[in-house]
Amino acid sequence: xxxxxxxxxxxxxxxxxxxxxxxxxxxxxxxxxxxxxxxxxxxxxxxxxxxxxxxxxxxxxxxxxxxxxxxxxxxxxxxxxxxxxxxxxxxxxxxxxxxxxxxxxxxxxxxxxxxxxxxxxxxxxxxxxxxxxxxxxxxxxxxxxxxxxxxxxxxxxxxxxxxxxxxxxxxxxxxxxxxxxxxxxxxxxxxxxxxxxxxxxxxxxxxxxxxxxxxxxxxxxxxxxxxxxxxxxxxxxxxxxxxxxxxxxxxxxxxxxxxxxxxxxxxxxxxxxxxxxxxxxxxxxxxxxxxxxxxxxxxxxxxxxxxxxxxx
Amino acid sequence: xxxxxxxxxxxxxxxxxxxxxxxxxxxxxxxxxxxxxxxxxxxxxxxxxxxxxxxxxxxxxxxxxxxxxxxxxxxxxxxxxxxxxxxxxxxxxxxxxxxxxxxxxxxxxxxxxxxxxxxxxxxxxxxxxxxxxxxxxxxxxxxxxxxxxxxxxxxxxxxxxxxxxxxxxxxxxxxxxxxxxxxxxxxxxxxxxxxxxxxxxxxxxxxxxxxxxxxxxxxxxxxxxxxxxxxxxxxxxxxxxxxxxxxxxxxxxxxxxxxxxxxxxxxxxxxxxxxxxxxxxxxxxxxxxxxxxxxxxxxxxxxxxxxxxxxxxxxxxxxxxxxxxxxxxxxxxxxxxxxx
Numbered sequence: 001x002x003x004x005x006x007x008x009x010x011x012x013x014x015x016x017x018x019x020x021x022x023x024x025x026x027x028x029x030x031x032x033x034x035x036x037x038x039x040x041x042x043x044x045x046x047x048x049x050x051x052x053x054x055x056x057x058x059x060x061x062x063x064x065x066x067x068x069x070x071x072x073x074x075x076x077x078x079x080x081x082x083x084x085x086x087x088x089x090x091x092x093x094x095x096x097x098x099x100x101x102x103x104x105x106x107x108x109x110x111x112x113x114x115x116x117x118x119x120x121x122x123x124x125x126x127x128x129x130x131x132x133x134x135x136x137x138x139x140x141x142x143x144x145x146x147x148x149x150x151x152x153x154x155x156x157x158x159x160x161x162x163x164x165x166x167x168x169x170x171x172x173x174x175x176x177x178x179x180x181x182x183x184x185x186x187x188x189x190x191x192x193x194x195x196x197x198x199x200x201x202x203x204x205x206x207x208x209x210x211x212x213x214x215x216x217x218x219x220x221x222x223x224x225x226x227x228x229x230x231x232x233x234x235x236x237x238x239x240x241x242x243x244x245x246x247x248x249x250x251x252x253x254x255x256x257x258x259x260x261x262x263x264x265x266x267x268x269x270x271x272x273x274x275x276x277x278x279x280x281x282x283x284x285x286x287x288x289x290x291x292x293x294x295x296x297x298x299x300x301x302x303x304x305x306x307x308x309x310x311x312x
Numbered sequence: 313x314x315x316x317x318x319x320x321x322x323x324x325x326x327x328x329x330x331x332x333x334x335x336x337x338x339x340x341x342x343x344x345x346x347x348x349x350x351x352x353x354x355x356x357x358x359x360x361x362x363x364x365x366x367x368x369x370x371x372x373x374x375x376x377x378x379x380x381x382x383x384x385x386x387x388x389x390x391x392x393x394x395x396x397x398x399x400x401x402x403x404x405x406x407x408x409x410x411x412x413x414x415x416x417x418x419x420x421x422x423x424x425x426x427x428x429x430x431x432x433x434x435x436x437x438x439x440x441x442x443x444x445x446x447x448x449x450x451x452x453x454x455x456x457x458x459x460x461x462x463x464x465x466x467x468x469x470x471x472x473x474x475x476x477x478x479x480x481x482x483x484x485x486x487x488x489x490x491x492x493x494x495x496x497x498x499x500x501x502x503x504x505x506x507x508x509x510x511x512x513x514x515x516x517x518x519x520x521x522x523x524x525x526x527x528x529x530x531x532x533x534x535x536x537x538x539x540x541x542x543x544x545x546x547x548x549x550x551x552x553x554x555x556x557x558x559x560x561x562x563x564x565x566x567x568x569x570x571x572x573x574x575x576x577x578x579x580x581x582x583x584x585x586x587x588x589x590x591x592x593x594x595x596x597x598x599x600x601x602x603x604x605x606x607x608x609x610x611x612x613x614x615x616x617x618x619x620x621x622x623x624x625x626x627x628x629x630x631x632x633x634x635x636x637x638x639x640x641x642x643x644x645x646x647x648x649x650x651x652x
Contacts, residue, residue: 135371155623306531
C-alpha cells in the first residue's frame with residue numbers, strides 16, 4: 001500500500017505548458033502515467049474485491065447454511081446447498097420451549113422502539129441544556145457526562161442489579177429502558193450537543209427578543225433543526241438495542257420475556273452440537289431487521305460514523 | 313476544529329481539517345454560550361437565576377440518571393469491593409481481602425492474560441487493516457462508496473449473538489475453516505475446541521470488524537490537502553516517505569481517537585466470548601475474558617464484592633490507559649496548525 005492517490009496520475013504539477021520539446025516529453029510522461037494508472041486501477045479492483053469476498057463470506061455462509069440440512073453444513077466446503085429448503089426456518093419459527101419466535105421478536109421490537117423514543121426525548125432535552133442554557137455547574141456536568149463515555153459500564157452493573165432486584169424489577173423491561181429515558185447514553189447527548197452548538201445563536205436570540213422562553217425555543221426552533229442528529233441517534237439506538245446481549249442476559253430470566261439474542265443463546269444451548277442448520281436460520285432471522293435497516297439507511301449510518309465517530 | 317463542537321472562534325484559525333473530524337476533545341467544557349458580564353444589576357441577577365432554573369430543569373432527566381444509574385452505583389460498587397456480599401446476607405467488610413485474592417486467583421490472572429493479549433494483538437491488527445484499506449479506498453475511483461458501506465457492515469453486526477454463532481459454526485472441527493485448511497494441506501481440526509486456536513479466532517472476529525475505524529480513517533484522509541503530497545513529490549519523496557512524513561502526522565488526531573476508543577472497547581469484549589464458549593470461558597480458560605469472568609463471579613457465583621473489586625480494577629486500568637494516551641498525545645498527535 002502506498003500513499004499515492006488518483007490525482008497523481010491525472011494531474012502533474014511539474015508539467016506546465018512549456019516549449020515543444022517539453023510538450024512531447026510531457027505527452028510521453030502522461031502516457032506512462034496513464035499506463036501506470038491502469039495497472040494501479042487493476043490492482044485496486046483485484047485487492048478491493050478480495051477484501052469484499054473475505055468480508056462478505058461469513059454472512060453469505062450463514063445465509064447459505066440456513067438453507068442446508070446440518071449434514072450439509074459440516075464437512076462440506078461448498079457454499080451452494082445441494083437441495084435448498086426452508087425447513088430450518090420452519091423449525092426456527094416454531095419457537096423454543098413452547099414460546100413462539102414472534103414473542104421474542106415482539107420483545108426485541110418493543111425494547112428497540114422504546115429505546116429510540118427514550119433516547120430521542122431525553123438526549124434532545126439534555127443537549128439543549130448543555131448547548132444553549134448558561135447555568136452554574138454546566139462545565140462540571142458536561143465534563144462528567146463526557147467521562148461516562150469512557151467509563152466501563154461494568155462498574156455500575158452490580159449495584160444496579162442489586163437495586164433493581166430489591167425494587168422487584170428483575171424480569172421487567174424497566175432496568176433495560178430507564179437509562180434511555182434518563183439520557184444515560186452519553187454518546188447520543190454528545191452527538192446532539194455538538195450539532196446544536198454549530199447552529200447559529202442568532203436564531204434563539206431573535207426568538208428571545210420576541211419573548212420566547214426556553215421551552216418554546218427548544219420546541220419550535222431547535223427540535224425541527226435537530227432532525228439529522230435525531231435520525232442518526234435513532235438508527236443507532238435501534239440497532240444497539242436490538243443487538244444488546246448483556247442487559248437482557250442479566251434482567252430477563254423468563255423465556256416469554258426473552259429478547260431475540262437471549263432466545264438465540266437458549267436455542268444454541270438446547271440444540272447443542274446437533275442442529276447447525278436451524279441455528280443459522282435463527283441467526284439470520286435475528287439479524288434480518290438490522291440488515292434491512294442497514295440497507296435502507298446505509299449512507300446515513302456510514303456518514304454518521306465518518307463524521308461523528310460512532311462505533312458499530 | 314478537532315471536535316465538531318469547538319466554539320466558532322477557534323474554527324477560523326484552521327483551514328485544512330474541517331470541523332467534522334470525529335475527535336472528541338474530552339477536556340472541552342460547554343463553552344458555546346456567552347458568560348454573563350460581571351456587573352450585575354438586580355434585573356440581570358434575576359435573569360441569571362431564571363437561566364439557572366431553566367438549565368437545571370432541562371438537565372433534570374440527565375441529573376437523575378447520572379446520580380441514580382452512574383454516580384450512586386459507582387460509589388456502591390466501590391464500597392462493595394471491600395466487602396463480601398452474596399445478595400442474601402448483609403455485606404461484610406473485609407478490607408483489601410478481595411484485591412489480595414484477585415492477584416492470587418489463577419482464573420483472574422488468566423482473564424487478565426487473555427484480555428491483555430486480545431487488546432495488544434487484536435487492536436493493532438484491526439487498526440492497521442483499517443488504515444491500509446482506508447488508504448486503498450481513498451481515491452476517486454467508482455464504487456468507493458459501495459465498498460465503504462460493505463466493509464463497514466461487519467462493525468454493525470459483529471458483536472451480535474448471531475455472528476458469534478456463525479463464527480463458532482465456521483471454526484468447529486470439519487467446519488468450513490478447517491475444510492479450507494485441509495484443502496491447503498493443514499488439518500488443524502476445530503479452532504473452537506483447541507485452547508491455542510481460540511485466541512486467533514477471537515482476534516479474527518474483531519479484525520473482521522475493521523470497518524468502523526476504517527470509515528473514520530477515510531474521513532481523516534480526505535481532509536489531507538493534496539498539495540502536501542504534490543509538494544513532497546516535487547521534492548522527490550517516495551511513497552514510504554510521504555506516508556511517514558505526511559499521512560501519519562496529518563492523520564494522527566484520527567489515529568489517536570481510533571486507538572483510544574478501540575482499546576477501551578476491546579477490554580470490554582463479552583458477548584461473543586460468552587456465546588462461543590457457552591458461558592464457560594473455555595476451553596482451558598482460553599476465552600476467559602475479563603468481563604466474562606466478572607460476570608461469572610458476580611452473577612453465577614454471587615460473589616458481588618469480588619466482582620465489584622474486579623470492576624474497579626478495570627476502571628482504574630482503563631482510566632490509566634486513557635490518562636497515558638492523553639499525556640503522550642502531545643508528542644505524537646499533531647494538529648494541523650503545527651504541521652502546516
